[in-house]
Amino acid sequence: MIAARLVLAAFVAACLAWLVSIDLSQRITTDVLDLLPADERSPELSLVRSLSADVQARVVLLALHDSASSAPPSEPAVAAFLSSLRTSNVMDEVAPHADPAQREALGRALFERRFELLLPAWLERMHAAFSRANSSDTFAAWTAARAAAELESFLAQPEAMPLQDLIPSDPLLLVPRVAHTLGDFDTLPHPTNSFALVWARLRASPLSDAGQAPVFAAIENALASARTLQPTLALQWTGINRFAAASRARIQREVAVLNLASVAAVFAVAALFLRRPWQILHLLPIVLLSLLGAWTATTLVFAQVHVLVFVIGALLAGVAIDYGFYIALQPPAPDNPSYTARLRPILRPLVTSCFTTVIGFSLLAFAELPLLRQVGLFVGSGVLCALASALLWFAATKSLSLSPRALPLLDRGRFSSRRIPFAFLALAALLALAAPALLEWRDDIRELEIPSADLRANDRTVRALFGDTPNRSAYLTFGDNLPHARAQLDRFVQHVENHAADLAVASLGTLFPTEHAWRTAPARLEQLADFPDRFRAALEQRDFDPAAFASFFSTWSAFTRARPAADYAQLYRDFLPHLPAPLRQSFQPFAPRPWFLSVINDSRDLSLPSNLDTVPVRQLETFNELFSRYRTSAARLSLIGLGLVLLSVMIVYRDRRAIRILLIPAGACFSSLGLLSLLGHPLNLFHLLGAFLGVCLAHDYAIFTSASAQAQRLPASAVRVSALTTFASFAVLGFSQIPVIHALGTTVALVVSIALLAIEIEARTPPPA
Amino acid sequence: MIPARPLLLLPFFFFAIAVARAALPAIPDPAHDPRWRDLFAALSADTARVAVFEERRHFPFRKKPVVLTGELRLAPGRGLSLRYLAPDPQTLIGDEQGIVVRDARGRTRTPPNDARAQAAASVLVDVLHFDLHALQQDFAFSGERTGDDDWILQLVPRSDSVSNSLGALTLTGHGTTLERIEITRAANQRIEILIRDARENVEFSGSDLKRYFR
Numbered sequence: 001m002i003a004a005r006l007v008l009a010a011f012v013a014a015c016l017a018w019l020v021s022i023d024l025s026q027r028i029t030t031d032v033l034d035l036l037p038a039d040e041r042s043p044e045l046s047l048v049r050s051l052s053a054d055v056q057a058r059v060v061l062l063a064l065h066d067s068a069s070s071a072p073p074s075e076p077a078v079a080a081f082l083s084s085l086r087t088s089n090v091m092d093e094v095a096p097h098a099d100p101a102q103r104e105a106l107g108r109a110l111f112e113r114r115f116e117l118l119l120p121a122w123l124e125r126m127h128a129a130f131s132r133a134n135s136s137d138t139f140a141a142w143t144a145a146r147a148a149a150e151l152e153s154f155l156a157q158p159e160a161m162p163l164q165d166l167i168p169s170d171p172l173l174l175v176p177r178v179a180h181t182l183g184d185f186d187t188l189p190h191p192t193n194s195f196a197l198v199w200a201r202l203r204a205s206p207l208s209d210a211g212q213a214p215v216f217a218a219i220e221n222a223l224a225s226a227r228t229l230q231p232t233l234a235l236q237w238t239g240i241n242r243f244a245a246a247s248r249a250r251i252q253r254e255v256a257v258l259n260l261a262s263v264a265a266v267f268a269v270a271a272l273f274l275r276r277p278w279q280i281l282h283l284l285p286i287v288l289l290s291l292l293g294a295w296t297a298t299t300l301v302f303a304q305v306h307v308l309v310f311v312i313g314a315l316l317a318g319v320a321i322d323y324g325f326y327i328a329l330q331p332p333a334p335d336n337p338s339y340t341a342r343l344r345p346i347l348r349p350l351v352t353s354c355f356t357t358v359i360g361f362s363l364l365a366f367a368e369l370p371l372l373r374q375v376g377l378f379v380g381s382g383v384l385c386a387l388a389s390a391l392l393w394f395a396a397t398k399s400l401s402l403s404p405r406a407l408p409l410l411d412r413g414r415f416s417s418r419r420i421p422f423a424f425l426a427l428a429a430l431l432a433l434a435a436p437a438l439l440e441w442r443d444d445i446r447e448l449e450i451p452s453a454d455l456r457a458n459d460r461t462v463r464a465l466f467g468d469t470p471n472r473s474a475y476l477t478f479g480d481n482l483p484h485a486r487a488q489l490d491r492f493v494q495h496v497e498n499h500a501a502d503l504a505v506a507s508l509g510t511l512f513p514t515e516h517a518w519r520t521a522p523a524r525l526e527q528l529a530d531f532p533d534r535f536r537a538a539l540e541q542r543d544f545d546p547a548a549f550a551s552f553f554s555t556w557s558a559f560t561r562a563r564p565a566a567d568y569a570q571l572y573r574d575f576l577p578h579l580p581a582p583l584r585q586s587f588q589p590f591a592p593r594p595w596f597l598s599v600i601n602d603s604r605d606l607s608l609p610s611n612l613d614t615v616p617v618r619q620l621e622t623f624n625e626l627f628s629r630y631r632t633s634a635a636r637l638s639l640i641g642l643g644l645v646l647l648s649v650m651i652v653y654r655d656r657r658a659i660r661i662l663l664i665p666a667g668a669c670f671s672s673l674g675l676l677s678l679l680g681h682p683l684n685l686f687h688l689l690g691a692f693l694g695v696c697l698a699h700d701y702a703i704f705t706s707a708s709a710q711a712q713r714l715p716a717s718a719v720r721v722s723a724l725t726t727f728a729s730f731a732v733l734g735f736s737q738i739p740v741i742h743a744l745g746t747t748v749a750l751v752v753s754i755a756l757l758a759i760e761i762e763a764r765t766p767p768p769a
Numbered sequence: 770m771i772p773a774r775p776l777l778l779l780p781f782f783f784f785a786i787a788v789a790r791a792a793l794p795a796i797p798d799p800a801h802d803p804r805w806r807d808l809f810a811a812l813s814a815d816t817a818r819v820a821v822f823e824e825r826r827h828f829p830f831r832k833k834p835v836v837l838t839g840e841l842r843l844a845p846g847r848g849l850s851l852r853y854l855a856p857d858p859q860t861l862i863g864d865e866q867g868i869v870v871r872d873a874r875g876r877t878r879t880p881p882n883d884a885r886a887q888a889a890a891s892v893l894v895d896v897l898h899f900d901l902h903a904l905q906q907d908f909a910f911s912g913e914r915t916g917d918d919d920w921i922l923q924l925v926p927r928s929d930s931v932s933n934s935l936g937a938l939t940l941t942g943h944g945t946t947l948e949r950i951e952i953t954r955a956a957n958q959r960i961e962i963l964i965r966d967a968r969e970n971v972e973f974s975g976s977d978l979k980r981y982f983r
Contacts, residue, residue: 152835155831155835156826156835156837156853156857157857157859158861158868158889158890160826160828160835161826161960162889162934164828164958167828167830168829168830501874501875501876502874502876502877503876504876504877504878543831543832543833544830544831544832545830545831548829549830601877601879
């Protein structure tokens with residue numbers, strides 16, 4: 001007894017010392033993306049994940065409007081709002097969306113650098129067209145004529161009139177050609193929009209505390225500041241931090257309610273089966289010790305643990321308490337009242353059930369999904385700790401037992417023939433065998449999020465104000481290095497041109513030349529030594545006044561004499577500071593895998609060959625495909641786990657009992673999945689996980705009733721109490737609004753109830769004649 | 770006495786025209802002015818219209834204007850469609866959603882959200898619909914009607930921003946028909962649109978609406 005107490009005390013002290021030493025709030029994440037492996041082998045997913053987590057996640061979109069009129073907010077009020085946000089220290093950048101001053105500054109910067117940024121691509125295009133034309137003219141003469149023709153053609157475009165001031169300095173139309181790229185890429189609010197739109201980027205992660213409450217307060221203060229100038233101002237805004245905060249609050253609320261409801265359900269069952277239901281509180285330390293051990297083991301191994309692990313792990317309580325029931329409801333041996341004598345008859349089933357559960361869940365350590373690895377460790381270590389705690393607890397305390405209530409009603413009833421039992425068996429077998437045909441798997445990453453319909457509707461509304469429509473598709477083009485990524489972007493644009501000529505690709509990457517164009521530009525400029533004279537003549541022929549283009553010829557002359565930059569990447573370094581923050585997010589030239597974002601104003605699915613290194617940014621579909629892959633992998637592991645469980649059971653029970661012990665949980669599992677599918681419920685990864693947990697639990701009941709079944713006795717109270725408390729606690733979880741918990745709860749409750757029903761019917765079935 | 774160099778008189782001629790135009794009587798309340806009310810009501814009738822147009826774009830760096838020809842369509846609720854036939858086939862559509870250009874291959878693009886581009890396109894829509902309320906917000910009206918049913922309207926921008934991006938508008942017509950629009954930013958920067966063969970109360974088929982509008 002003293003030794004047991006010492007061991008328990010040391011265990012508690014060690015676990016608490018570890019948990020106190022770490023900052024739990026930093027270890028627990030609510031980010032859905034953290035459920036995905038950081039080193040996910042799919043490069044596309046890595047990029048999409050990077051875009052989501054690092055780029056988009058920190059963006060906050062704010063829309064101010066006057067609630068009393070349709071006029072846009074006054075400029076002083078908007079300025080006060082911006083100033084307050086900028087000085088709040090929670091935002092890295094705050095900018096009016098589509099600010100005309102910023103755009104003009106960008107246009108000016110682009111115009112000033114048009115020769116170094118845009119001329120190389122122009123030269124490359126002209127050279128390629130010249131090569132195809134097979135003209136007898138020199139490159140300079142042909143290019144001059146072509147440029148003059150293109151200029152004349154451009155004057156027929158709608159853009160010609162507003163851009164006419166540029167043309168004398170840019171008759172090659174370097175800047176006008178890219179003007180529409182910026183227009184298509186960066187959607188702009190409709191001119192009649194009565195909103196003042198603000199784009200901001202958070203300093204802290206939206207999933208951390210620093211990125212939530214302080215940000216919310218800063219936005220409220222900014223609005224209050226603006227309202228001092230325009231009291232009728234209203235604000236709509238959206239950001240990942242709003243979802244994260246709502247998700248965390250929802251989980252905390254729901255877990256608390258669910259835990260209370262589970263405890264109440266367990267007590268209700270205990271009150272039914274125990275003479276003194278309050279004695280169940282004696283088993284509480286076992287539950288707490290198992291959870292303590294599980295938390296410690298999981299946080300020791302994993303630096304970050306998703307909150308869902310703890311939510312799923314709370315279900316461990318329903319499993320841990322079973323060991324307490326089995327020991328506490330085991331009557332003492334008549335000839336030896338000692339604890340070890342009392343334990344002896346149930347030790348083998350206890351250890352077998354514990355280790356088979358641990359074996360099954362430990363296989364999840366090989367799962368691709370970190371969540372499954374974490375759940376596997378949490379449940380496995382928790383079950384081990386539950387058994388050890390139960391054994392030590394009863395050794396450490398006075399000999400404790402629970403007094404079962406006699407329930408003659410429950411023990412009554414035997415089947416007079418085997419027909420009804422066989423009908424039940426046939427029905428269960430039918431469901432189980434039909435399951436593979438009935439099963440509909442639907443993996444949706446949204447199952448992992450806590451639905452918040454109001455926030456989603458708000459998000460859609462605000463994004464629509466910023467021009468984000470469902471009719472646009474975005475693509476990421478990446479490469480091993482910057483020149484490669486830029487070259488791939490060109491290939492992607494050309495591919496769309498060739499295969500979907502009615503679509504236009506808009507990408508800021510096209511402001512920059514490819515490395516090849518940049519390196520060959522000096523040589524091509526040398527071939528155009530007499531281009532100015534040729535161009536003057538060509539312009540004259542087309543009724544232009546060459547004298548009007550004096551500024552262009554002057555700039556051309558200066559540029560051709562200047563020495564080109566030595567470093568291709570310098571083009572990007574020099575121009576990036578001139579891009580407004582929202583546009584800067586659209587490409588990462590200096591990332592380990594540089595990428596460029598492109599936008600097409602069409603939602604059509606383009607099938608892209610893999611050698612373009614371009615993927616659609618369809619995050620939901622990408623993640624859902626991934627979850628399907630993980631589910632398949634988890635199913636494979638589960639089947640291997642079941643196989644190992646069968647093997648271990650057959651080693652321990654070397655007779656027909658092994659088959660019974662396997663068939664009951666397996667049959668209950670497949671029948672449950674078949675029943676859910678028959679009722680029209682699509683299944684996902686968490687139904688699979690629940691089925692696996694249910695099999696492990698049903699496995700325990702099959703093991704513990706193997707002796708009584710052989711003796712054709714009814715199941716012991718311990719099995720009934722543990723099965724019904726498990727059923728009650730998981731059934732409560734089936735009412736959860738959290739899709740994951742709902743899936744787990746309903747599946748486990750179904751498997752456990754079918755297994756218990758099978759055991760009860762088996763015990764009441766007459767033996768064969 | 771005949772001037773030795775009659776061409777020298779040309780500047781004076783144009784100056785006289787300019788002075789004459791500048792002296793057009795103001796129309797302080799176009800919506801209620803009895804001299805113009807009927808004309809404006811007729812011009813702003815919300816009917817489907819088709820016409821042929823010739824657009825001349827004058828640029829300071831070009832000796833001759835660029836000439837574009839095409840078809841003009843107005844559909845109630847659908848906006849304006851300018852189908853350019855020459856030199857490059859394309860269709861410019863202006864409606865409540867903004868301005869969009871559709872090229873011969875069916876590709877649609879939005880011209881840059883440049884104040885001048887949008888202002889020019891949207892004022893053209895307002896003029897062709899003759900949205901008096903919208904025009905009055907940005908322009909001061911002056912004009913004259915002659916005895917033989919010809920008329921001339923001058924719309925002068927009220928704000929510097931509109932003046933810088935667009936310039937003044939001069940509309941001329943006969944009867945209830947708008948025949949000419951001139952958008953003048955400077956003497957050597959202007960657009961002239963000549964409209965002829967206008968038909969009203971036209972019926973557009975479903976395929977027409979799909980082809981020429983958004």
